[in-house]
Amino acid sequence: xxxxxxxxxxxxxxxxxxxxxxxxxxxxxxxxxxxxxxxxxxxxxxxxxxxxxxxxxxxxxxxxxxxxxxxxxxxxxxxxxxxxxxxxxxxxxxxxxxxxxxxxxxxxxxxxxxxxxxxxxxxxxxxxxxxxxxxxxxxxxxxxxxxxxxxxxxxxxxxxxxxxxxxxxxxxxxxxxxxxxxxxxxxxxxxxxxxxxxxxxxxxxxxxxxxxxxxxxxxxxxxxxxxxxxxxxxxxxxxxxxxxxxxxxxxxxxxxxxxxxxxxxxxxxxxxxxxxxxxxxxxxxxxxxxxxxxxxxxxxxxxxxxxxxxxxxxxxxxxxxxxxxxxxxxxxxxxxxxxxxxxxxxxxxxxxxxxxxxxxxxxxxxxxxxxxxxxxxxxxxxxxxxxxxxxxxxxxxxxxxxxxxxxxxxxxxxxxxxxxxxxxxxxxxxxxxxxxxxxxxxxxxxxxxxxxxxxxxxxxxxxxxxxxxxx
Amino acid sequence: xxxxxxxxxxxxxxxxxxxxxxxxxxxxxxxxxxxxxxxxxxxxxxxxxxxxxxxxxxxxxxxxxxxxxxxxxxxxxxxxxxxxxxxxxxxxxxxxxxxxxxxxxxxxxxxxxxxxxxxxxxxxxxxxxxxxxxxxxxxxxxxxxxxxxxxxxxxxxxxxxxxxxxxxxxxxxxxxxxxxxxxxxxxxxxxxxxxxxxxxxxxxxxxxxxxxxxxxxxxxxxxxxxxxxxxxxxxxxxxxxxxxxxxxxxxxxxxxxxxxxxxxxxxxxxxxxxxxxxxxxxxxxxxxxxxxxxxxxxxxxxxxxxxxxxxxxxxxxxxxxxxxxxxxxxxxxxxxxxxxxxxxxxxxxxxxxxxxxxxxxxxxxxxxxxxxxxxxxxxxxxxxxxxxxxxxxxxxxxxxxxxxxxxxxxxxxxxxxxxxxxxxxxxxxxxxxxxxxxxxxxxxxxxxxxxxxxxxxxxxxxxxxxxxxxxxxxxxx
Numbered sequence: 038x039x040x041x042x043x044x045x046x047x048x049x050x051x052x053x054x055x056x057x058x059x060x061x062x063x064x065x066x067x068x069x070x071x072x073x074x075x076x077x078x079x080x081x082x083x084x085x086x087x088x089x090x091x092x093x094x095x096x097x098x099x100x101x102x103x104x105x106x107x108x109x110x111x112x113x114x115x116x117x118x119x120x121x122x123x124x125x126x127x128x129x130x131x132x133x134x135x136x137x138x139x140x141x142x143x144x145x146x147x148x149x150x151x152x153x154x155x156x157x158x159x160x161x162x163x164x165x166x167x168x169x170x171x172x173x174x175x176x177x178x179x180x181x182x183x184x185x186x187x188x189x190x191x192x193x194x195x196x197x198x199x200x201x202x203x204x205x206x207x208x209x210x211x212x213x214x215x216x217x218x219x220x221x222x223x224x225x226x227x228x229x230x231x232x233x234x235x236x237x238x239x240x241x242x243x244x245x246x247x248x249x250x251x252x253x254x255x256x257x258x259x260x261x262x263x264x265x266x267x268x269x270x271x272x273x274x275x276x277x278x279x280x281x282x283x284x285x286x287x288x289x290x291x292x293x294x295x296x297x298x299x300x301x302x303x304x305x306x307x308x309x310x311x312x313x314x315x316x317x318x319x320x321x322x323x324x325x326x327x328x329x330x331x332x333x334x335x336x337x338x339x340x341x342x343x344x345x346x347x348x349x350x351x352x353x354x355x356x357x358x359x360x361x362x363x364x365x366x367x368x369x370x371x372x373x374x375x376x377x378x379x380x381x382x383x384x385x386x387x388x389x390x391x392x393x394x395x396x397x398x399x400x401x402x403x404x405x406x407x408x409x410x411x412x413x414x415x416x417x418x419x420x421x422x423x424x425x426x427x428x429x430x431x432x433x434x435x436x437x438x439x440x441x442x443x444x445x446x447x448x449x450x451x452x453x454x455x456x457x458x459x460x461x462x463x464x465x466x467x468x469x470x471x472x473x474x475x476x477x478x479x480x481x482x483x484x485x486x487x488x489x490x491x492x493x494x495x496x497x498x499x500x501x502x503x504x505x506x507x508x
Numbered sequence: 509x510x511x512x513x514x515x516x517x518x519x520x521x522x523x524x525x526x527x528x529x530x531x532x533x534x535x536x537x538x539x540x541x542x543x544x545x546x547x548x549x550x551x552x553x554x555x556x557x558x559x560x561x562x563x564x565x566x567x568x569x570x571x572x573x574x575x576x577x578x579x580x581x582x583x584x585x586x587x588x589x590x591x592x593x594x595x596x597x598x599x600x601x602x603x604x605x606x607x608x609x610x611x612x613x614x615x616x617x618x619x620x621x622x623x624x625x626x627x628x629x630x631x632x633x634x635x636x637x638x639x640x641x642x643x644x645x646x647x648x649x650x651x652x653x654x655x656x657x658x659x660x661x662x663x664x665x666x667x668x669x670x671x672x673x674x675x676x677x678x679x680x681x682x683x684x685x686x687x688x689x690x691x692x693x694x695x696x697x698x699x700x701x702x703x704x705x706x707x708x709x710x711x712x713x714x715x716x717x718x719x720x721x722x723x724x725x726x727x728x729x730x731x732x733x734x735x736x737x738x739x740x741x742x743x744x745x746x747x748x749x750x751x752x753x754x755x756x757x758x759x760x761x762x763x764x765x766x767x768x769x770x771x772x773x774x775x776x777x778x779x780x781x782x783x784x785x786x787x788x789x790x791x792x793x794x795x796x797x798x799x800x801x802x803x804x805x806x807x808x809x810x811x812x813x814x815x816x817x818x819x820x821x822x823x824x825x826x827x828x829x830x831x832x833x834x835x836x837x838x839x840x841x842x843x844x845x846x847x848x849x850x851x852x853x854x855x856x857x858x859x860x861x862x863x864x865x866x867x868x869x870x871x872x873x874x875x876x877x878x879x880x881x882x883x884x885x886x887x888x889x890x891x892x893x894x895x896x897x898x899x900x901x902x903x904x905x906x907x908x909x910x911x912x913x914x915x916x917x918x919x920x921x922x923x924x925x926x927x928x929x930x931x932x933x934x935x936x937x938x939x940x941x942x943x944x945x946x947x948x949x950x951x952x953x954x955x956x957x958x959x960x961x962x963x964x965x966x967x968x969x970x971x972x973x974x975x976x977x978x979x980x981x982x983x984x985x
């Protein structure tokens with residue numbers, strides 16, 4: 038059953054949330070050891086929460102996600118539950134509070150089963166930098182699920198849960214969605230509250246959903262979106278209506294097939310994007326080729342801005358107040374020892390990069406320059422959206438790659454996000470939707486991009502592609 | 509203390525003041541001094557993973573009030589992160605303002621007529637408070653360090669003066685005047701002893717007409733007296749160094765109050781690179797004109813204006829009276845004096861009583877109102893209370909409040925009629941014939957003896973001046 042069917046069935050009393058969650062837990066038990074999807078499972082808490090959902094349904098509450106089991110990326114704070122962001126440095130830490138999205142999911146009747154594996158502090162594109170071991174792709178366990186939200190994607194792809202939450206700083210929802218054959222949404226910056234999301238790069242981070250279908254993703258996004266007074270950067274508007282626009286179609290829409298969002302991709306990926314353009318055109322959209330050369334600068338700008346913010350955001354992991362502490366002869370030595378042992382190589386690499394980019398004498402040449410590029414990219418997108426209302430491209434350059442294939446080559450790993458990063462820099466919206474298959478029958482994702490608050494339009498277009506795939 | 513002819517010191521002050529808000533700068537925790545350690549904390553001010561700051565609107569009100577009181581311009585501003593590691597700073601960065609502060613470009617006029625420029629007055633958050641056990645009491649060499657995060661996230665405004673100050677006394681006058689302004693603006697309680705106002709001083713020396721010398725920054729200046737002593741010491745130290753062919757190194761120095769010296773804390777080479785960048789978790793702060801004007805309209809009169817108002821009541825004021833006016837305004841009780849004068853009390857008396865009797869901590873006289881003060885002095889002036897009795901009534905009112913006449917009655921301070929005193933003196937003269945004879949023959953010292961006896965018999969209710977008059981009148985009868 039997908040999320041919509043589960044919620045309808047639980048609301049109708051045809052099945053109970055407890056039954057649904059128990060079955061979900063069985064599916065987790067069947068494959069979690071093999072795939073390493075959940076790094077913390079709270080079966081008892083989930084069943085208790087499901088029982089409360091059943092009570093609320095019996096009391097007549099109309100819950101949009103009644104009894105729907107969800108997986109939460111491990112960088113989302115859940116009161117009293119281990120929350121590590123995939124890092125050793127937060128081993129054993131249990132937040133005293135819930136993230137806003139966690140509260141909103143629970144209020145809507147969803148039941149969180151536990152915490153899904155991720156690249157350490159969301160730094161990675163394969164879920165291999167996790168301190169708790171790599172997650173395997175359920176579609177081919179010799180391959181990665183993508184990252185950094187690889188655990189969330191794998192949980193849905195393995196059928197353990199119908200929907201999951203991830204976070205996307207440079208592609209961390211869309212790229213694993215593509216590699217696992219799922220729909221993934223990177224909402225407009227500020228559409229979803231970041232309160233309770235362990236920060237990687239604050240100006241880029243957004244929480245969003247994974248689901249097997251567009252309709253499920255839209256429903257989850259509706260539940261978690263909307264202004265939150267605890268996040269000053271959250272948009273003041275109420276959550277947009279998405280589900281009611283899913284069948285709006287693309288007739289009369291202007292779609293731009295973006296050269297820079299396919300160049301360098303594997304031929305099978307490029308072919309999928311072109312076929313998607315044909316499907317959209319067949320559904321009444323006008324499709325034209327566009328070029329936005331500024332997007333080529335995205336990767337370089339991102340690898341200055343994101344590490345710079347991260348170097349500051351991750352400073353608090355110093356052994357003083359919570360998480361890991363490795364003792365030393367004085368405070369400074371303790372700080373150094375804790376961070377040396379607690380952080381993995383990729384995190385250290387980015388903290389050093391970011392610290393350097395912000396240093397006196399280098400700020401203007403690196404961080405300052407990257408901010409200028411970011412502004413240019415925003416302007417370039419705006420010019421493109423004056424001509425077309427949606428951009429089309431690839432999500433990732435290839436299908437899921439083998440475990441270990443890129444761990445020794447950070448630059449190759451970084452290139453996994455070359456098509457997804459521009460959206461984060463611009464603070465805009467994008468959706469990855471499965472379209473076609475490549476090598477060994479593995480799924481390919483195509484990406485639909487739009488300006489801020491264009492989620493309804495993007496999901497409508499994604500739905501057309503979904504239907505074009507025969508789903 | 510002064511430098512030799514031809515030399516002068518150049519001083520700039522950085523004053524941090526905690527703001528009198530109900531809650532902290534970025535969360536809803538109480539902003540209150542003195543609670544049990546770590547009881548006023550939440551995920552935000554503890555910097556827990558995932559928490560986000562939300563700006564306190566009241567803190568912005570008060571920051572703008574400070575800027576406007578200092579004739580600064582309020583501008584759209586941004587927040588930055590100042591990054592450095594320290595255990596009492598939970599995020600290991602401080603949210604502050606950097607190149608776009610909320611207030612810039614003002615000035616402060618001192619009572620002596622000099623003007624000190626204000627470069628900026630910006631908002632930032634306070635850190636927690638560390639206590640280092642063992643060793644020297646500083647972090648290096650400590651056996652253990654304890655941190656209280658109640659202060660973490662308390663709103664601060666940092667007021668940076670231009671390097672316009674030329675003596676330690678002027679620096680002290682600046683700090684005192686600024687303190688008065690902060691209190692008058694309702695922004696601060698100005699309590700240096702509780703750390704709600706903290707001062708760092710930048711000091712350099714140079715030969716007049718030549719470029720400024722290299723400056724050193726003094727820390728740990730916990731009182732106006734420390735400020736003045738530290739600056740004088742430091743200027744002398746730098747002069748002695750330069751005069752003997754040495755070079756002043758730019759560094760941060762710690763004032764040792766007990767030894768009366770400054771010592772190196774860290775040199776510029778060791779100084780942190782704070783890697784400032786704009787705080788991505790907060791949006792720009794751009795108060796609309798109507799907000800700024802509402803704050804301006806809400807500002808009461810500043811100390812200079814209030815001093816002028818009191819001084820105008822005095823005809824040909826003496827230096828002592830001007831000092832007393834300054835004290836009264838510093839204490840924030842010029843309203844009391846004005847109330848007393850309005851009730852018909854002589855200006856002299858009102859200012860003297862306010863300056864001398866109410867000089868303590870304003871928080872230790874919660875019961876005293878302008879009305880009570882005025883009425884007590886009116887009773888004294890009418891002769892219903894002696895000076896001593898009036899002072900006692902004031903101190904009683906200070907603690908418990910109430911109606912002065914009723915308080916005087918409860919204390920047994922009935923006005924003693926002159927004929928009653930006459931009767932008493934009659935008896936005392938009869939009881940002490942020798943003493944009376946000596947007084948009568950001209951030994952004035954014996955007046956004290958009889959006054960003392962009267963006071964003892966009346967438990968202090970008699971007016972000493974009246975007793976003296978009666979004694980004199982009896983002489984030679």
